[in-house]
Amino acid sequence: xxxxxxxxxxxxxxxxxxxxxxxxxxxxxxxxxxxxxxxxxxxxxxxxxxxxxxxxxxxxxxxx
Numbered sequence: 001x002x003x004x005x006x007x008x009x010x011x012x013x014x015x016x017x018x019x020x021x022x023x024x025x026x027x028x029x030x031x032x033x034x035x036x037x038x039x040x041x042x043x044x045x046x047x048x049x050x051x052x053x054x055x056x057x058x059x060x061x062x063x064x
Contacts, residue, residue, distance in 0.1 A: 005059050005062055008059060009056050009059050012055055012056045013056055016053055016056065019049045019052065020045075023042050023046050026041050026042040027039075
């Protein structure tokens with residue numbers, strides 16, 4: 001794998017962690033507010049995280 005692709009994957013993996021942290025914080029806020037269901041924001045953040053994980057995985061399959 002090229003150095004450029006490795007760098008991009010590293011950046012994406014960093015974003016995955018940041019988005020996961022945001023989702024977790026939103027979930028904590030929802031629980032603190034006494035809500036019983038996940039918020040729309042948390043659900044969207046989980047979708048974003050999964051998409052980023054897929055993108056990172058797809059980059060693994062690139063051969064030069």
